Amino acid sequence: MKRYAPDQPPANDGISLDIYQGEVFGLLGPNGAGKTTLIRQLTGLSRPTSGTIHLFGHDVVADPSLIHHWVALQPQGLALPSQALPRELLVLTGQLRGMTLAAARRQADELIEAFHLGGKLKVPFHRLSGGQRRLISIALALMGDRPVLVFDEPTNDLDPEVRRVVWQRIREGARGGRTVILVTHNVVEAETVLDRVAIVRRGRILALGTPGELKGRVAGNVRLELLFRPGGEEEAAGWLAERSAIPLGARRYAVSVPRPEAAATIADVLPRLDALDDFRIVTPNLEDVYLELSGGESIGS
Numbered sequence: 001m002k003r004y005a006p007d008q009p010p011a012n013d014g015i016s017l018d019i020y021q022g023e024v025f026g027l028l029g030p031n032g033a034g035k036t037t038l039i040r041q042l043t044g045l046s047r048p049t050s051g052t053i054h055l056f057g058h059d060v061v062a063d064p065s066l067i068h069h070w071v072a073l074q075p076q077g078l079a080l081p082s083q084a085l086p087r088e089l090l091v092l093t094g095q096l097r098g099m100t101l102a103a104a105r106r107q108a109d110e111l112i113e114a115f116h117l118g119g120k121l122k123v124p125f126h127r128l129s130g131g132q133r134r135l136i137s138i139a140l141a142l143m144g145d146r147p148v149l150v151f152d153e154p155t156n157d158l159d160p161e162v163r164r165v166v167w168q169r170i171r172e173g174a175r176g177g178r179t180v181i182l183v184t185h186n187v188v189e190a191e192t193v194l195d196r197v198a199i200v201r202r203g204r205i206l207a208l209g210t211p212g213e214l215k216g217r218v219a220g221n222v223r224l225e226l227l228f229r230p231g232g233e234e235e236a237a238g239w240l241a242e243r244s245a246i247p248l249g250a251r252r253y254a255v256s257v258p259r260p261e262a263a264a265t266i267a268d269v270l271p272r273l274d275a276l277d278d279f280r281i282v283t284p285n286l287e288d289v290y291l292e293l294s295g296g297e298s299i300g301s
Helices: 035-042 064-070 086-096 101-114 130-142 160-175 187-193 211-218 237-242 259-275 286-294
Strands: 024-028 071-074 148-152 179-184 196-201 204-209 221-228 246-249 252-258 276-282
Touching: 024 035, 024 160, 024 187, 035 148, 035 179, 064 071, 071 130, 086 101, 086 130, 101 130, 130 148, 130 160, 148 160, 160 179, 160 187, 179 187, 187 211, 187 286, 196 211, 196 286, 204 211, 204 286, 211 286, 221 259, 221 286, 252 259, 252 286, 259 276
Parallel strands: 024 179, 024 196, 071 148, 148 179
Antiparallel strands: 196 204, 221 252, 221 276, 246 252
């Protein structure tokens, strides 16, 4: 359990889980769910208010110095010397993790090539784009081949092609026996790259399992997503209320219906197309699991 102040609710409460060697394990939930707080405790950046954390059989709450020998973290925000060059940062990190200078240079060059950063070798860190700084942050976590890799929203700011390369490297690490812990609120990522996922809300785990196991909870439903034109949702307010529509953002709503009722609901939407900018049918995903478990709160909330 982690509580930042006596008069505030705990940021994490009653979380108990096992994460296995060689798996990609995810924490999925909206901003403010307590995912990063949990990661900070797992990586020794924050001490739990109560409870224990065991890593390879060792109590790292009692001896947090052990964490730095086994765990590498890619945080959301990374403060690095503004004038430092990418290769210098990677090589220095490798050396700090026990690599020889030659080995650190080899791995740094290999990561620079894999992430297509060769044209940025002479650009100081502060002049790189947000996506390029994110890639350097990921590469820093990969340096030294730590047995546990932790990534906090790693693919924010990345274009699809680079994102694919990043996930390939992460999966390769897991196949090599490393444990990967991933924090995300991206449902697509969670479904495609994770072996198991914990759905987190308000500091607690709502559900834990493989993406397939969790989606099985809502396999009998489909979700209709409606994007209204400005003012269109006011005209459809009664219809949305009757179907317990869930707001997903500005003018966007979701309606979950049992599969046998989907055709009738779609037929009921068709006369309202003039009020819509977009309309689509979505098969069940982890967003639907979260919507059901949270009582209608969206992961994007």
